[in-house]
Amino acid sequence: MAIKAYKPTTPSRRGMTSQDTSEITTKKPLRSLLVTKRRTNGRNNQGRITTRHRGGGARRHYRLINFNFEAGMTAVVEHIEYDPNRSARIARIKDNKGVYHYILAAKDMTIGQTITSGEEAPIETGNRLPLRSIPVGSTIHAIELQPGRGAQIVRSAGNSAQLMAKEGTYAQVRLPSGEVRLINQECTASMGVIGNEQHQNIKIGKAGRNRHKGKRPTVRGVVMNAVDHPHGGGDGGRHKMAKPPRTPWGQKTLGLKTRRRKNTSQFIVRSRHAAKRK
Numbered sequence: 314m315a316i317k318a319y320k321p322t323t324p325s326r327r328g329m330t331s332q333d334t335s336e337i338t339t340k341k342p343l344r345s346l347l348v349t350k351r352r353t354n355g356r357n358n359q360g361r362i363t364t365r366h367r368g369g370g371a372r373r374h375y376r377l378i379n380f381n382f383e384a385g386m387t388a389v390v391e392h393i394e395y396d397p398n399r400s401a402r403i404a405r406i407k408d409n410k411g412v413y414h415y416i417l418a419a420k421d422m423t424i425g426q427t428i429t430s431g432e433e434a435p436i437e438t439g440n441r442l443p444l445r446s447i448p449v450g451s452t453i454h455a456i457e458l459q460p461g462r463g464a465q466i467v468r469s470a471g472n473s474a475q476l477m478a479k480e481g482t483y484a485q486v487r488l489p490s491g492e493v494r495l496i497n498q499e500c501t502a503s504m505g506v507i508g509n510e511q512h513q514n515i516k517i518g519k520a521g522r523n524r525h526k527g528k529r530p531t532v533r534g535v536v537m538n539a540v541d542h543p544h545g546g547g548d549g550g551r552h553k554m555a556k557p558p559r560t561p562w563g564q565k566t567l568g569l570k571t572r573r574r575k576n577t578s579q580f581i582v583r584s585r586h587a588a589k590r591k
Contacts, residue, residue: 329518370527
């Protein structure tokens with residue numbers, strides 16, 4: 314997929330790029346797989362802002378994605394569609410029972426392609442198999458962490474993981490972050506790389522595009538008053554902070570470990586930070 318550039322007719326257009334939508338085959342999503350998406354604007358059930366800098370933006374409907382294929386399902390790809398809720402493209406498929414589903418579109422997935430799930434499925438792009446049936450060294454995406462729960466990791470545009478080894482009831486999978494993790498071989502994964510791999514190279518170009526996404530402006534802490542932020546205050550000149558950077562509530566922002574689920578550390582064979590320590 315290529316990146317679409319614009320003529321510099323205005324200062325904001327200079328350098329602006331967007332996605333090439335030539336791979337999208339229809340602009341009409343299936344209404345039966347759409348649900349209304351309520352915007353919270355970063356507020357909790359008490360109306361208090363828990364996530365800052367969110368609000369506004371274009372309205373959107375949520376597409377119901379099938380992350381948990383049933384074994385033995387065969388389907389045909391009918392359309393490749395745009396999904397405003399994720400960076401990846403989605404594929405509309407029709408299974409052998411006549412039921413429609415949305416799945417993550419793999420790279421080079423085409424209309425008319427047959428998608429199969431189960432242990433006996435061929436090792437082809439888009440097919441979904443348990444890890445025990447996938448050859449070592451294969452490239453996979455949309456991986457389960459618990460059997461039957463559905464895909465939880467490696468779901469964004471251009472991402473993929475690699476099946477490194479199998480030992481006992483677990484398989485070693487190298488994730489996009491570089492982490493090598495143990496995953497139960499009963500968990501399923503889809504073959505291939507997720508499409509829309511040029512998503513990360515898009516240049517926003519102007520502030521208005523972020524407002525369309527629901528991102529509100531951010532004010533730097535160093536330009537605030539001392540009462541409003543730990544970085545604030547000073548005599549007016551530009552200066553470096555004498556203390557480590559912190560959030561508005563005083564928590565350190567660089568180097569502080571925020572991982573809470575320590576009980577899953579036993580499944581990490583190689584940390585994603587291992588390469589950085591060398």
